Amino acid sequence: MDTTQLLKGVLDVAVLAVVAEEDGYGYDVVRRLRASGLEEVGDASVYGTLRRLYSSGALTSYVVPSDEGPHRKYYGINAQGRAMLDAQRKDWHEFAGTMSRLLTTTEGVR
Amino acid sequence: MSASTRTRTADVAGYAAAVRRHLAGLSPEQVDDLTDGLEADLADALADQDAHAPGGAGAGVPAHDLVGRFGDPAAYAAELRTSAGLPESGTGAGGLGYALRSPVRALREQRDRALAALRPQPWWGPFEEFARSVTPLAWFARAWVLYQVLRVLLTGQALVWMPRSFGGWVALVALTVVSVQWGRGLWQPGRAGRRVRSVATVVAVLAALPVLASVSAVTERVQVVYESQTVGPAPQDGVVVDGVPVSNLFVYDAEGNPLEDVQVFDDRGRAVRTTFDEGYDEFALPGFTEPWSFLPVVDEDGRERWNVYPLTGAPSTEFEWRDDGERLLPGGGRTPPPPFAKAPSLVLAEGDAIAPRLRDPLDPASTPSGAAVAPSPNGTPTASPAPGPGATTDAGGAEVAGPAQP
Numbered sequence: 378m379d380t381t382q383l384l385k386g387v388l389d390v391a392v393l394a395v396v397a398e399e400d401g402y403g404y405d406v407v408r409r410l411r412a413s414g415l416e417e418v419g420d421a422s423v424y425g426t427l428r429r430l431y432s433s434g435a436l437t438s439y440v441v442p443s444d445e446g447p448h449r450k451y452y453g454i455n456a457q458g459r460a461m462l463d464a465q466r467k468d469w470h471e472f473a474g475t476m477s478r479l480l481t482t483t484e485g486v487r
Numbered sequence: 488m489s490a491s492t493r494t495r496t497a498d499v500a501g502y503a504a505a506v507r508r509h510l511a512g513l514s515p516e517q518v519d520d521l522t523d524g525l526e527a528d529l530a531d532a533l534a535d536q537d538a539h540a541p542g543g544a545g546a547g548v549p550a551h552d553l554v555g556r557f558g559d560p561a562a563y564a565a566e567l568r569t570s571a572g573l574p575e576s577g578t579g580a581g582g583l584g585y586a587l588r589s590p591v592r593a594l595r596e597q598r599d600r601a602l603a604a605l606r607p608q609p610w611w612g613p614f615e616e617f618a619r620s621v622t623p624l625a626w627f628a629r630a631w632v633l634y635q636v637l638r639v640l641l642t643g644q645a646l647v648w649m650p651r652s653f654g655g656w657v658a659l660v661a662l663t664v665v666s667v668q669w670g671r672g673l674w675q676p677g678r679a680g681r682r683v684r685s686v687a688t689v690v691a692v693l694a695a696l697p698v699l700a701s702v703s704a705v706t707e708r709v710q711v712v713y714e715s716q717t718v719g720p721a722p723q724d725g726v727v728v729d730g731v732p733v734s735n736l737f738v739y740d741a742e743g744n745p746l747e748d749v750q751v752f753d754d755r756g757r758a759v760r761t762t763f764d765e766g767y768d769e770f771a772l773p774g775f776t777e778p779w780s781f782l783p784v785v786d787e788d789g790r791e792r793w794n795v796y797p798l799t800g801a802p803s804t805e806f807e808w809r810d811d812g813e814r815l816l817p818g819g820g821r822t823p824p825p826p827f828a829k830a831p832s833l834v835l836a837e838g839d840a841i842a843p844r845l846r847d848p849l850d851p852a853s854t855p856s857g858a859a860v861a862p863s864p865n866g867t868p869t870a871s872p873a874p875g876p877g878a879t880t881d882a883g884g885a886e887v888a889g890p891a892q893p
Contacts, residue, residue, distance in 0.1 A: 425570030
């Protein structure tokens with residue numbers, strides 16, 4: 378199964394979860410997602426998702442100047458983002474449960 | 488190592504720039520927002536790769552490895568863009584259609600930026616409201632210009648303000664309906680429909696000035712024709728000889744001597760005039776290359792009289808214009824040369840027979856005007872006694888004219 382397609386649907390909630398854990402800048406979020414097992418995640422997809430969540434008001438943002446090289450843009454979660462994360466987490470659990478039951482049943486039938 | 492870090496920095500900057508180029512469809516703010524910190528992220532990702540790659544393989548990643556690691560900048564930009572929830576660029580970035588439409592996009596961006604700058608202005612609100620209220624006029628104007636463009640393309644005829652044929656009216660009305668429907672956001676199915684509308688609007692905007700210019704040029708030509716036509720039937724009054732209006736009259740007495748300052752009235756006492764524009768007209772006189780203008784004679788009541796012949800005047804170039812628009816002739820008018828120095832004299836023997844016949848129908852107490860003008864050569868005693876003092880032509884003429892004028 379092409380997990381990149383599955384990932385697209387859940388990237389928002391994944392990014393929200395990572396940022397809710399701790400503020401992070403673009404690549405930092407990518408690294409933590411990969412460390413969590415989402416190896417297939419694309420850099421640009423994560424950056425775009427961060428910008429989208431930020432413009433929709435779910436994230437805050439601040440720039441941290443760097444001594445060496447370019448500055449880093451950090452993202453943190455806010456109340457709206459937390460509410461969104463909670464809702465999507467609930468949706469995910471329901472959906473995952475449904476899918477699990479469905480797949481288990483079909484497996485049993487076969 | 489430091490050398491490779493420097494080349495790495497340059498590579499990262501180059502890759503980031505390539506990504507930004509492929510985001511060209513977005514506004515600068517959106518591009519900045521999307522790629523802010525991109526260099527740092529790219530550099531971190533590469534540093535991570537170095538750390539994970541064992542041995543020398545990852546130590547000096549050459550330039551093309553950024554593409555190997557992150558993929559084609561165009562794909563990277565597309566991913567960034569879609570995941571950020573921004574619309575994808577129409578065709579593949581960098582394609583021909585993309586390049587063709589980029590000026591349009593640039594114009595749109597400039598328009599958006601200009602609008603964003605104007606909106607905070609205090610006068611913008613009322614202005615925008617006003618502009619919105621008159622938008623329907625623009626719909627009509629678009630239809631009219633398109634009608635003119637189509638008419639020229641299809642018939643090649645000169646432009647006119649409004650159609651002159653039934654078919655033309657049908658076409659104009661149809662275009663107007665379409666234009667208004669477009670304006671109301673209707674009748675433009677899908678992208679193709681919107682494109683037709685956009686092209687039509689652009690054509691109308693571009694053609695507006697040339698169409699207006701040529702239509703008004705045509706109108707001017709027509710007006711010139713009208714003016715020259717009105718010149719013909721204008722002189723309803725005046726003295727006509729042989730079908731040609733006469734500019735001046737020369738009067739001779741019974742002996743054939745020329746008379747001056749003769750007042751002429753018709754049988755109802757109306758002044759007989761040859762000129763009607765208070766002296767501004769110019770007349771070609773026989774024997775003169777320059778046209779002449781004439782002057783009135785002022786009577787004792789201060790009225791300007793144009794029925795005193797021969798009219799005096801001068802070539803038009805000798806007149807001077809006062810600041811208030813009045814014309815002046817500094818040296819006064821001269822009498823134009825008469826056609827003959829002397830006219831044939833009448834046979835006086837028959838004059839006796841004529842004279843009573845002239846006088847009979849009139850009241851004997853009043854003086855016939857024909858006799859009143861006669862005195863200068865002979866000083867006819869019959870005409871002058873009533874006015875008393877007037878023995879000269881001027882005085883006698885003025886007194887006779889007084890009662891005759893309505």
